Amino acid sequence: MALLKREEWYDLTRTTNWSVKYVQEDEMFPEEMSGSRGIPAEVWETYDEPYKVSYPEYVSIQREKDSGAYSVKAALERDAFVDRADPGWVSTMIAHYGAIALAEYAASTAEGRMARFAKAPGNRNMAVFGMMDENRHAQIQLFFPHANIKRNRQWDWAHRAYHTNSWASIAARSFFDDIMMTRDAVSVSIMLTFGFETGFTNMQFLGLAADAAEAGDHTFASLISSVQTDESRHAQQGGPSLKILIANGKKEEAQTMVDAAIWRAWKLFSVLTGPILDYYTPLEARKQSFKEFMEEWIVAQFERQLLDLGLDKPWYWDEFIRALDETHHGMHLGVWYWRPTVWWNPAAGVTPAEREWLEEKYPGWNETWGQCWDVIVENLQDGKPELTGPETLPTICNMSNIPIVGTPGNGWNVKDYPLEYEGRLYHFGSEPDRWCFQIDPDRYKGHMNFIDRFLSGEIQPPDLAGGLSYMGLRPGEMGDDAHGYAWVEAYSQKIDDVA
Numbered sequence: 001m002a003l004l005k006r007e008e009w010y011d012l013t014r015t016t017n018w019s020v021k022y023v024q025e026d027e028m029f030p031e032e033m034s035g036s037r038g039i040p041a042e043v044w045e046t047y048d049e050p051y052k053v054s055y056p057e058y059v060s061i062q063r064e065k066d067s068g069a070y071s072v073k074a075a076l077e078r079d080a081f082v083d084r085a086d087p088g089w090v091s092t093m094i095a096h097y098g099a100i101a102l103a104e105y106a107a108s109t110a111e112g113r114m115a116r117f118a119k120a121p122g123n124r125n126m127a128v129f130g131m132m133d134e135n136r137h138a139q140i141q142l143f144f145p146h147a148n149i150k151r152n153r154q155w156d157w158a159h160r161a162y163h164t165n166s167w168a169s170i171a172a173r174s175f176f177d178d179i180m181m182t183r184d185a186v187s188v189s190i191m192l193t194f195g196f197e198t199g200f201t202n203m204q205f206l207g208l209a210a211d212a213a214e215a216g217d218h219t220f221a222s223l224i225s226s227v228q229t230d231e232s233r234h235a236q237q238g239g240p241s242l243k244i245l246i247a248n249g250k251k252e253e254a255q256t257m258v259d260a261a262i263w264r265a266w267k268l269f270s271v272l273t274g275p276i277l278d279y280y281t282p283l284e285a286r287k288q289s290f291k292e293f294m295e296e297w298i299v300a301q302f303e304r305q306l307l308d309l310g311l312d313k314p315w316y317w318d319e320f321i322r323a324l325d326e327t328h329h330g331m332h333l334g335v336w337y338w339r340p341t342v343w344w345n346p347a348a349g350v351t352p353a354e355r356e357w358l359e360e361k362y363p364g365w366n367e368t369w370g371q372c373w374d375v376i377v378e379n380l381q382d383g384k385p386e387l388t389g390p391e392t393l394p395t396i397c398n399m400s401n402i403p404i405v406g407t408p409g410n411g412w413n414v415k416d417y418p419l420e421y422e423g424r425l426y427h428f429g430s431e432p433d434r435w436c437f438q439i440d441p442d443r444y445k446g447h448m449n450f451i452d453r454f455l456s457g458e459i460q461p462p463d464l465a466g467g468l469s470y471m472g473l474r475p476g477e478m479g480d481d482a483h484g485y486a487w488v489e490a491y492s493q494k495i496d497d498v499a
């Protein structure tokens, strides 16, 4: 029997809208779930997904991908790379799995919303595959770290992180809940797949895969590049939605969703991916700096895509580009300093050789961030490690849920962007963070960041120990310096060399 080519039947078979008789259209597609914004179903039927695949094709591709990644894992298991890997690299993996694995599972639900409620048949069809994508790579990112739990309990945070109130989990949940769990199908396609998956997952999965290959970690490299092949396909669901909104007089709303999603994603990645790429990854394995990755994967890519679609660059673009030199250095310093509060061991990444690299990539680093690290180094050399740990809590932004930071030294520029709303005073780390809140105050006004919870008495006893127990961090899980402070010796060495 002759088979038709896919392009001869695809459009027809996935055109699955029909006129409903026993219910009203808005009962079948409630506006709060579908988000059709008054645009008629016939228009949504013109949604043209750029990536077309049939179910049998999908299954066979996914099977190949899984067997590829699992066989690399099986083949290299005896090699026990993790046991001889640089501790900074191990921390990279542990931080990644905790921050990402369960968010993938949640993303499956977000895809499910589009699969059921999108009025565009093309979006529904792609989202079914997207749902299976997220499920596949949630499973694989839980299975791989599971093999390492025998080495260290921190690996268990791949599964545990999102079930706790660790500050990093609160920040990640707040972002993902906002863009993917609590929005209508059209907003999800724009904020999750276009705003977040187009650029940021590329950076996390391809940027890290490049470093992993350089570090000799072929298991992790093959795993995360396998994940990204899923992402890059289902990330294409947002573009056609944007085209429809723009063509139907909804450009401003589309632009606002894109701007908010990109800004919130950037802030989360400044604390997760920034420190990983510029500090935890061993120097010789660094392909590019975080800023260079951001410029390539986010700045250039979004500028091109936004203009192609007929949207504008986000209004805060200059501020965003400026922040690429600043925010993640502050986040790294903060995460290292408050290291007992994370489920991985932060690598300081500031030996003299690493500082040279940082100075080259970020001119002025030594004069600013370097001064703070000088004090830490001095205290460690003087045998006073207790002076390098936290006694107080930082001020945390009510949008990003991460500390409000600025550049130290002579250019000290830290600033709070406050806002009073319905009698409550909110603090934001930047103008765009405050703007995100102002778009839809009712959405955000009830959220309590870690400091709010502390001040309201929810965290008992109100000290560091109470905070750690509230965050669910148990002995053997709280972070400490990845290299056991051995890196400080490089400084004494330097002094000896001079002498």
Ligand SMILES: [Fe+2]
Pocket (backbone or CB within 6 Å): 104, 107, 133, 134, 137, 231
């Ligand atoms: Fe995913």
Ligand SMILES: [Fe+2]
Pocket (backbone or CB within 6 Å): 107, 134, 197, 230, 231, 234
């Ligand atoms: Fe995804």
